[in-house]
Amino acid sequence: MKSKEIRKKKTDNASSFYFKLSQEEKNIFRKSTNFILPEKKVFTYDDLVIFAKELLLPIKEKYSISFDELFKLIKEQLLFPAEIFNEKLTVLESVVKYLKEEKGLSLSKISDIIGRDKRNIWHTYDEAKKKYSERFSAKNARFLIPASIFADSRLSALESAVVYLKEEFSLNYHEIAILLKRDDRTIWTVYQRAKKKC
Template identity: 40%
Template sequence: MKKGFDKKNTVSTSSIQVPVEIFGTELSPAEALVKYLKDYEHLTYSEIGKLLNRDQRGIWGAYDRATKKQTSSFQVHPSELLIPIEIFQDRDYPILEKLVVYLKDNQKLSVKQICEMLDKSKSTIWTVYKRARRKGNEE
């Protein structure tokens, strides 16, 4: 049985976790996530779309942009911090917002630690976090 799928061959989110290091590259968070799922989890565009609750055409576009920006594969090493794939299923939030909120609220990391992991500036991380929190309070 293919990893990440249940007996009915439908996408199962419980077994897929993504190393946080993939988000610290020159790729956008969406591009990095799709490239990882396609190259390392060997999922199809349709499967990735179902997993992330997004259209497979957008998934194809993200993968196409990712392969143009980064022709080589990720150097994936065993990671101390794995991100559960299901946090990215809510389409009301961009992938970076969901990632930052997860790292700050669930993993209790500081803004400085998140900046270093994701190779982003402190102002970017802080802005993304505040925007996501504000969206959460409006709902």
């Protein structure tokens, strides 16, 4: 089997397992992603695995799955660097373009992963290509975001990104504004609006 097909199969496995989880379990799963794929090297890898195991224990028992299998699924989560965002594209356009061009996913698969209508995804990608034809460059990425955070239909893509960066990485509004290439006041407003929805 070609490496591209193997990668696609792994992504499909991780996605199908993820969508079985309740909203609370999805939150735990995402939190564990940060522990197992740490960006802030404050703890040793072993410390982070211990923390992740404590979080994942209820999921492990409920779904009768080993920690090794869970960790594999977490590592297969589709992650993208926060550094891909730019002034030309909306957050959703950036995410769709990255998953299509850098991860080689079909628009239909992207629609499934981020929980958006297929026609909307097609239009989003079409607009993204017109506005920004270059490939993304995200060398030395410091913050990885799981694509699955965009599956929460209560929030817009921008709201999802802001909430994730604020709550999972403890970034302040200014730091998030720099990453997302947005105004500080916009980030503050978006976060307040998102918190009312959740």
